[in-house]
Amino acid sequence: MSTIKDVAERAGVALGTASRVLSGSAQTSPESRAAVLAAAAELNYVRNGTARALRRSRTEVLGLLVSDIRNPFFSELAHAAESEAMRRGYAVLLANANEDAAQADEYLRIFATQRIDGLLLSPQGPISPQLESLVASRLPVVLLNRSLDGLDAPLFSTDNAQGVALVLDWLQGRGHTEVAFIGGPTAFSTAAERRVAYLAGRGSHGISMDDRLIDEGDFLADGAEAAMLRVLDRGKRPTAVFGVNEPTTLGAVRGLRRRLGAVEAARVEVISFDDVDWFELATPPISAVRIGAAEIGRLGVAGLIDLIEGRPVSSRRVATSLVDRALS
Amino acid sequence: MSTIKDVAERAGVALGTASRVLSGSAQTSPESRAAVLAAAAELNYVRNGTARALRRSRTEVLGLLVSDIRNPFFSELAHAAESEAMRRGYAVLLANANEDAAQADEYLRIFATQRIDGLLLSPQGPISPQLESLVASRLPVVLLNRSLDGLDAPLFSTDNAQGVALVLDWLQGRGHTEVAFIGGPTAFSTAAERRVAYLAGRGSHGISMDDRLIDEGDFLADGAEAAMLRVLDRGKRPTAVFGVNEPTTLGAVRGLRRRLGAVEAARVEVISFDDVDWFELATPPISAVRIGAAEIGRLGVAGLIDLIEGRPVSSRRVATSLVDRALS
DNA sequence: CTGTTAGCGCGTTCAA
DNA sequence: TTGAACGCGCTAACAG
Numbered sequence: 031m032s033t034i035k036d037v038a039e040r041a042g043v044a045l046g047t048a049s050r051v052l053s054g055s056a057q058t059s060p061e062s063r064a065a066v067l068a069a070a071a072e073l074n075y076v077r078n079g080t081a082r083a084l085r086r087s088r089t090e091v092l093g094l095l096v097s098d099i100r101n102p103f104f105s106e107l108a109h110a111a112e113s114e115a116m117r118r119g120y121a122v123l124l125a126n127a128n129e130d131a132a133q134a135d136e137y138l139r140i141f142a143t144q145r146i147d148g149l150l151l152s153p154q155g156p157i158s159p160q161l162e163s164l165v166a167s168r169l170p171v172v173l174l175n176r177s178l179d180g181l182d183a184p185l186f187s188t189d190n191a192q193g194v195a196l197v198l199d200w201l202q203g204r205g206h207t208e209v210a211f212i213g214g215p216t217a218f219s220t221a222a223e224r225r226v227a228y229l230a231g232r233g234s235h236g237i238s239m240d241d242r243l244i245d246e247g248d249f250l251a252d253g254a255e256a257a258m259l260r261v262l263d264r265g266k267r268p269t270a271v272f273g274v275n276e277p278t279t280l281g282a283v284r285g286l287r288r289r290l291g292a293v294e295a296a297r298v299e300v301i302s303f304d305d306v307d308w309f310e311l312a313t314p315p316i317s318a319v320r321i322g323a324a325e326i327g328r329l330g331v332a333g334l335i336d337l338i339e340g341r342p343v344s345s346r347r348v349a350t351s352l353v354d355r356a357l358s
Numbered sequence: 359m360s361t362i363k364d365v366a367e368r369a370g371v372a373l374g375t376a377s378r379v380l381s382g383s384a385q386t387s388p389e390s391r392a393a394v395l396a397a398a399a400e401l402n403y404v405r406n407g408t409a410r411a412l413r414r415s416r417t418e419v420l421g422l423l424v425s426d427i428r429n430p431f432f433s434e435l436a437h438a439a440e441s442e443a444m445r446r447g448y449a450v451l452l453a454n455a456n457e458d459a460a461q462a463d464e465y466l467r468i469f470a471t472q473r474i475d476g477l478l479l480s481p482q483g484p485i486s487p488q489l490e491s492l493v494a495s496r497l498p499v500v501l502l503n504r505s506l507d508g509l510d511a512p513l514f515s516t517d518n519a520q521g522v523a524l525v526l527d528w529l530q531g532r533g534h535t536e537v538a539f540i541g542g543p544t545a546f547s548t549a550a551e552r553r554v555a556y557l558a559g560r561g562s563h564g565i566s567m568d569d570r571l572i573d574e575g576d577f578l579a580d581g582a583e584a585a586m587l588r589v590l591d592r593g594k595r596p597t598a599v600f601g602v603n604e605p606t607t608l609g610a611v612r613g614l615r616r617r618l619g620a621v622e623a624a625r626v627e628v629i630s631f632d633d634v635d636w637f638e639l640a641t642p643p644i645s646a647v648r649i650g651a652a653e654i655g656r657l658g659v660a661g662l663i664d665l666i667e668g669r670p671v672s673s674r675r676v677a678t679s680l681v682d683r684a685l686s
Numbered sequence: 687c688t689g690t691t692a693g694c695g696c697g698t699t700c701a702a
Numbered sequence: 703t704t705g706a707a708c709g710c711g712c713t714a715a716c717a718g
Binding site for chain 4 (some may be wrong): 362403
């Protein structure tokens, strides 16, 4: 693989001149510029990013740490983030923490070793020592989706209150009064925000204030199924169910079918925070709030680059939209 | 951020000794070892990966180029690949080509600049100039899922013939003779292999050889829906449909419902290559061949590292399993 | 077992 | 505008 030195020799100029041409800095005469460019093309020159990074102490690599890329929310986010980053000349290192704090720390160590220029972080638990030391080293960080106590970084997240308002309007419009709410762990700011917004808004939307209709799972299907069963076993018979998350909604539907049977379960309308194409296949079809995961990813990268380049950045909430699949 | 030089000074040893201790090479005395480790801990030393990479001409970074991480197959694969890579001490750069050859080439250029140690490639179209030059530079490459004419690299892929055999057995067991096959673009080796296996096996499984039951889409929902409609409009009325892909299956179901109405469509059994949890919600539930995307990702990374370290690697087919959701 | 030193490839400063 | 030279932080080769 040829180096800038080879290019310079072939172009008949000094190494410094070749560097200036190839990195577009300073002024160069048209002649040497043409000669260098031609030589580079002939030699199939590809800049050595590691040497460049060492010299400039900037890698043009961003780190993206999410809990699990298999979660459609994160895969959509990662897709948008990666494509925005590449548009702006940055590559993206991917890491899945798998809801495991130790593993997240291990990744942060690797990111530190690789000298990423900035970090996009979707926090799992509380702030960790490794993260603390990264922040202390003044690594630019933006938060995705969830906030993190003790870390003052811009947050790009779903407008949960606005999304829940859409759900409440839909429930009211469909005439539901007995609505089960299957939430998630309130340690997660997203779950907490959705719960608070729902509890605060249900009264004014004509929905029963009976707390036996409220339960919470673990943001996963199994925990949500158990929560749904608990609601039913309290003797409540909701006409609609609100699942606060995509896996939660799946679990809730499973619970309904298990306790009520397919026929009766099909009489219960379901609405979800978080949308999936396949919701249209359910009986009845499941309506959902669509989260702007792509927008969050895009804004996150744009914000992070602003941070890296020293521009001020402020947090942003991304609005959701409702996919109404109600049949009539 | 402290350097190895700082560590050496604080430990009272020479720079070389510190390097030996910190990179675990050669022998070092217990005393200097302890001193260096202590100094490193105190100074919060984090190795500079760019400098190390420049010196060793190995970055310990792998590139993963897929068409779209939002596709569940790839997100599962990426998850497993990333976690296997990290287990082996490698980080992973992610790129989404979005089915766009020019974009794929752009990413390959970035990968080359970043001096990745190896490439995991799920090819889109034919071999590109950029890829050609990477291969010429002797970059280790493994192929995922699809083979690529003109590139002799190990391939880790689904055992399509075995998967289709599972589907054929299932169809036969359920007593279906009129089966619609909705395929994908045969330019993709996966689509081609599945089609060939199906066409070759249907006769011996008691399935109609009428080619009006066969059509193909574009591996996406819209194209598949159109293909399903074409089959129905030829006057065929299948009792089962085989979608060759997850989006294809979604499109096929949409087509069935659109032409036949929900009630009649629910009389048609559907089976898919590629599984999604939500299939259980359909009426009737959709059975599916589950692809070992995670296994492919894991094997791909293991194979790539073997290649990087000079060990011989051979292609592998990963077996599928059937998720049977038939009600009776 | 340890210290010293060269140089990986590049960007940038200093003179000219 | 250009050439020469330095050094980013690290590993590896060599001498002791």
